[in-house]
Amino acid sequence: GLRDNGGVSASLDIPGWRHVYSGKVRDLYVPDEAETEAAADRLLVVASDRVSAFDHVLEPGIPDKGELLTTLSLWWFDQLSGGDGGRGIPNHLVADHVLGDDDEPVELIPAAVRGRAMLVRSLDMHPVECVVRGYLTGSGWAEYRAEGTVCGIPLPDGLSDGDRLPEPLFTPAYKAPMGEHDENISFERTVELVGAEVAAALRDTSLEIYRRAAAVAEARGLILADTKFEFGTDAHGVLTLADEVLTSDSSRYWDAAAWRSGTTPAERMASFDKQIVRDWLAAHWDKTGTPPELPAEIIGRTADRYRELLQRLTGG
Numbered sequence: 001g002l003r004d005n006g007g008v009s010a011s012l013d014i015p016g017w018r019h020v021y022s023g024k025v026r027d028l029y030v031p032d033e034a035e036t037e038a039a040a041d042r043l044l045v046v047a048s049d050r051v052s053a054f055d056h057v058l059e060p061g062i063p064d065k066g067e068l069l070t071t072l073s074l075w076w077f078d079q080l081s082g083g084d085g086g087r088g089i090p091n092h093l094v095a096d097h098v099l100g101d102d103d104e105p106v107e108l109i110p111a112a113v114r115g116r117a118m119l120v121r122s123l124d125m126h127p128v129e130c131v132v133r134g135y136l137t138g139s140g141w142a143e144y145r146a147e148g149t150v151c152g153i154p155l156p157d158g159l160s161d162g163d164r165l166p167e168p169l170f171t172p173a174y175k176a177p178m179g180e181h182d183e184n185i186s187f188e189r190t191v192e193l194v195g196a197e198v199a200a201a202l203r204d205t206s207l208e209i210y211r212r213a214a215a216v217a218e219a220r221g222l223i224l225a226d227t228k229f230e231f232g233t234d235a236h237g238v239l240t241l242a243d244e245v246l247t248s249d250s251s252r253y254w255d256a257a258a259w260r261s262g263t264t265p266a267e268r269m270a271s272f273d274k275q276i277v278r279d280w281l282a283a284h285w286d287k288t289g290t291p292p293e294l295p296a297e298i299i300g301r302t303a304d305r306y307r308e309l310l311q312r313l314t315g316g
């Protein structure tokens, strides 16, 4: 298909690249040996405008979402790779251009997807979604209300939806094969899946990135309530941050002033993420069969919030 609709419903014919996989939101391409300059271990990760909630892809897409998320991911990768006291976090990005014969840069990202694609190294991915929660809400809040725990970790009594946790928690989930639902797992289960050494590295690195990112967000009047990372191991055995990072798809961001002054959960958790979509869907769908189409008003509000987040974080 060649429709330029943000790739909501189709993978693209991209000269030099072959489509190999579509997740709920992103489409992956590998170099087509015959035609491309890119190395064989390269992967083109193209973010579409598709939006998913409760593990379902919804219709229609959110205009410009793929580009907004890619811009935000690239900005965060850059923030995290730099010094400011902390160590650089190795990530999967590779340069998106080479120098040609005349010393002019040659773009490696195909024009059809420029702005919403990342050129990365294909990694041996760990099947664990590395969730970090600094605040109690969503599935964490549901479990706490029922059991007094989050992913089996006991918490003090008396917490409310949206409260700050005593300290950030690493609450991994098993990344289930396509079509199945991801499930929360204990740290012990994580050790069984990836080994003790990798499990500890996933936990420690995830908590470190969360702390650094939360501080950056706080300086801009934002709360990073929770987020999810994915890691892989590269050809040299280095644990490497992959996928998207700290986007409004993979994270919950709230307005810090609203959180401090709000009295109801809705007021406190004024969000810059797809919570608007989740809330609307939860109120209009019983989670069986095909989800209903999102109304234009919800699409518009979500797009506005995604844009506002990028502006507040990056000033761009």
Ligand code: ATP
Pocket (backbone or CB within 6 Å): 022, 023, 024, 025, 026, 027, 028, 043, 045, 092, 120, 121, 122, 123, 124, 125, 176, 177, 178, 179, 230, 232, 242, 243, 244
């Ligand atoms: P699923 O993989 O179950 O479809 P998803 O819906 O989250 O999950 P997307 O986020 O749409 O999938 O697609 C991105 C895919 O690319 C994910 O499977 C992710 O693990 C994978 N991925 C991201 N970065 C890399 C990388 N550097 N090397 C290999 N795979 C990667």
Ligand code: MG
Pocket (backbone or CB within 6 Å): 023, 025, 243
């Ligand atoms: Mg994903």
